[in-house]
Amino acid sequence: MNKISLLAMGAVLTAGTAASADFVSFEGNVNEVGDYTVISMYAVYDTADIALNVFNAQIVTSDAGGFNQSDVQIGAGGTWAPNASLDIPGFADSSIDSFTTIGYGVGAAAATNGTALDPTFLDATGGLGGFVPSGAGWYNGNPTSDQQAVSQGGYDFAVFVGQFSFATSRVTAAGAENFFIFDAEMGSKAAGGDVFFGGDDYIWQVPAPGALALLGLGGLVARRRRG
Numbered sequence: 527m528n529k530i531s532l533l534a535m536g537a538v539l540t541a542g543t544a545a546s547a548d549f550v551s552f553e554g555n556v557n558e559v560g561d562y563t564v565i566s567m568y569a570v571y572d573t574a575d576i577a578l579n580v581f582n583a584q585i586v587t588s589d590a591g592g593f594n595q596s597d598v599q600i601g602a603g604g605t606w607a608p609n610a611s612l613d614i615p616g617f618a619d620s621s622i623d624s625f626t627t628i629g630y631g632v633g634a635a636a637a638t639n640g641t642a643l644d645p646t647f648l649d650a651t652g653g654l655g656g657f658v659p660s661g662a663g664w665y666n667g668n669p670t671s672d673q674q675a676v677s678q679g680g681y682d683f684a685v686f687v688g689q690f691s692f693a694t695s696r697v698t699a700a701g702a703e704n705f706f707i708f709d710a711e712m713g714s715k716a717a718g719g720d721v722f723f724g725g726d727d728y729i730w731q732v733p734a735p736g737a738l739a740l741l742g743l744g745g746l747v748a749r750r751r752r753g
Contacts, residue, residue: 548575549712549724552687555679556730562594562622564691565730568684569712571675576715577628577685581644581663582725583710587692589700592656593624594691603655606647606664608632608639624656626664626688629673642667664688665713672715687712703731 550572554565569577587593595604596619597611608625611632612618620633626647630639643653643664650659666673675683690706697705708728715721 548573548716549714549722549726552708552710552712552726552728553679553681553684554706554708554728554730558694559621559691561694562691563694563697564622564689565706565708566679566686567688567690567708567728568679568681569675569687569714570681571683571685571714574675574683574717576672576674576717577666577687578713578715578721579628579644579663579665580626580687581646581665581711581713583658583662583708584660585658585662585690585708585710586706587696587700588703588705588707589696591692591696593658594622594693595656596620596623596691597625599654606653606658607643608641609636611639612636622691624689624691627686628664628666629685629687631686632689640666640668640671663710697732700732704729705732706730 548571550570552567553570554567557564557566597604598614598618599605599610600618604624606624606626608627608630611620611623611625613620613633620636623632625632626643627639627641630641632639641664644662647653647659647662647664650662651657673685675685678684678686706729711723711725713721713723
């Protein structure tokens, strides 16, 4: 499917500074995929550190509408477990699916995705449905396979941590700032073996309706980093 990056239409605003060891921030790449807006989230580092887990997550939309699911468990409401995010024409489409991951891929790579959902995720919903439970987390369930930060997503050192999809019509209907909020903690490991933690907020906000029409969809990213 055709993906048109919306980041070129937007701008990045920064406020404050925070970092824990070598974890820098959570960053999102925003794309339009058919009728959906899809945000790919990355944990960004300043060196080739290893991502272990995301925890204490608060991931919401301002209209409280949840996220789109398009995986092989769609009959049960869809799952956040990425090993179900396969591509089956007319049934499942990983490009518009919402899932969590710690560095692994989906689609053709879904069967080998070693990400697991925390009990905080499973206790609330069984990992199913369009919402991320408050305080949820996920981790690399295959500790023998380090998920090291590499050059990807436009960042020098980053690990892919999840994808979040919602109908673009919801964004235009809401007409609201701060439409998507990703607020979480990150557990990581340095190459030497030391474990460290960091937290960050990523907020995607849309312009005023007039500017929105001019951009087609467009977007601004408001950065609010926690110390």
